[in-house]
Amino acid sequence: MTFSLTILGSNSAIPTLTRNPSAHLLNVNERLYLIDCAEGTQLQIRKFHVHFQRVQRIFISHLHGDHFFGLIGLLNSLHLLGRKEELHLYGPPLLKEILDLQMEASQTTLNYPLFFHPLSFSRYEMIYENEKVTVHSFPLLHSVPTCGFLFREKIQERRIRKDLLAELKIPIAEMQNLKKGEDYVDEQGRVFKNEEITLDPPSPRSYAYCSDTAYTEAILPFIRECDLLYHETTFMQNMAANAKEKQHSTTIEAATLAKKANVKKLLIGHFSARYDDLQPLLEEARSVFPETIIAEDGMSINI
């Protein structure tokens, strides 16, 4: 099952010709989830060859412009390009008002159903689930109400050992029970323990998105053990005071959280425009948490 992330924007507030502000695209089992949507995201989607009518749900972390100014344009283009399929949007309540006002101004009635789901920003809560994945939001620590998102695969069924399928002549009708963990009794009455003839399902993968936020250990329970943690690192450690004042994080702070949460991999991004060379940020983060990688526009990561 696909569980991969594409970076559509890796910069903080101001777009440059090589780095757009925040937007991440998560593909879970060929369903696309867009997380934040800075100005120009629709062009990034096009540039990186994503079929953007496939986006099914959009999650907006907060109402700073570098996280949502591209949303209205994307919704409009989906409309103009003939979308009929419903789209679900999760974000701060005020976001709906902002969109409605602009739709009203342009006398636009979208051709597709847009469902808006307001987020609470006050607690960890499940905001969506389907048969493959759950999505939770949790509060971050920033100058306006902001939340992170946790995407977690559901535990899949056990896998029947292919080498035994023919040998034991397991009837199709029995297979679902085996996948659910039941033992198997054949026609001769022989009992096979489930763990003898099935394999553990792959461990469920998870992706946590934390942008923007000051350092806060309050998020540790939500990001613990996740496969990939995206955590903003607007600044290097020598600007820790600045980071604190602006309620952003440093490389060392993000790496410390990654270490404490025992995540598998840390992805850093949302870099201040003052940094032309990002290698020092990567090295600083790796000094605390070696399994750190750096976000670049257009890169894809199989989680």
Added chain:
Amino acid sequence: MTFSLTILGSNSAIPTLTRNPSAHLLNVNERLYLIDCAEGTQLQIRKFHVHFQRVQRIFISHLHGDHFFGLIGLLNSLHLLGRKEELHLYGPPLLKEILDLQMEASQTTLNYPLFFHPLSFSRYEMIYENEKVTVHSFPLLHSVPTCGFLFREKIQERRIRKDLLAELKIPIAEMQNLKKGEDYVDEQGRVFKNEEITLDPPSPRSYAYCSDTAYTEAILPFIRECDLLYHETTFMQNMAANAKEKQHSTTIEAATLAKKANVKKLLIGHFSARYDDLQPLLEEARSVFPETIIAEDGMSINI
């Protein structure tokens, strides 16, 4: 004196990797006027090496997204990049409400004074003037209130013939009078007619911007004889019915207006995304008005 236009976006509603939606940048005597501001305009400004803090006034023709979705991001970036100089914005009254709501949502107070000038959309009126230029708005015919803009140089002073300056020993104190058209009487009482010793000023140049609009001869008095007319040509003539329904124009319609208005040059743009090859649109327009050119992102025109 500089009077030049740079195309920042030449497409209609949907941005592509080579054509952004509407935004024009007019340089009059090194003052920059931005006309419309589609999503991504701030990146276009950067791409085409314009120093965007020099933009002094922004004119928004109407509230369809492909003409203003980039405005909030541009205003925000100017703020983040430390602008202190005042900025003047002209547009539909509802635009201010849209901007205010987004500023409120992000808890942003701009570091620079932003003056909003609501447009009436009901008549030809002067909306700005300085010592070099006047700007008028005039109503267009579209599905939401929309206006065109006419930028016209003021008539400059007469120019004293350099070859006579030394010969006649004209005192500096007299020069302003000569430039204003007065005759010159020298110390011996000889009278020189103004037209003998001065040259006509260069004829004032003008640029008219008409997007979006159905064909309407009501605009002829405003665009007559202008040096450069930008008129949208969303469609070719075989889609005239479609153009009419959507209140857009065809190549033939724009060229017909250019001809009737006796303008010097016609610039066409705002092309429907259905046209990959724009040469047929150019040829069709030229069949009626040969002095037609086609807008391309990044092109500059000395008017």
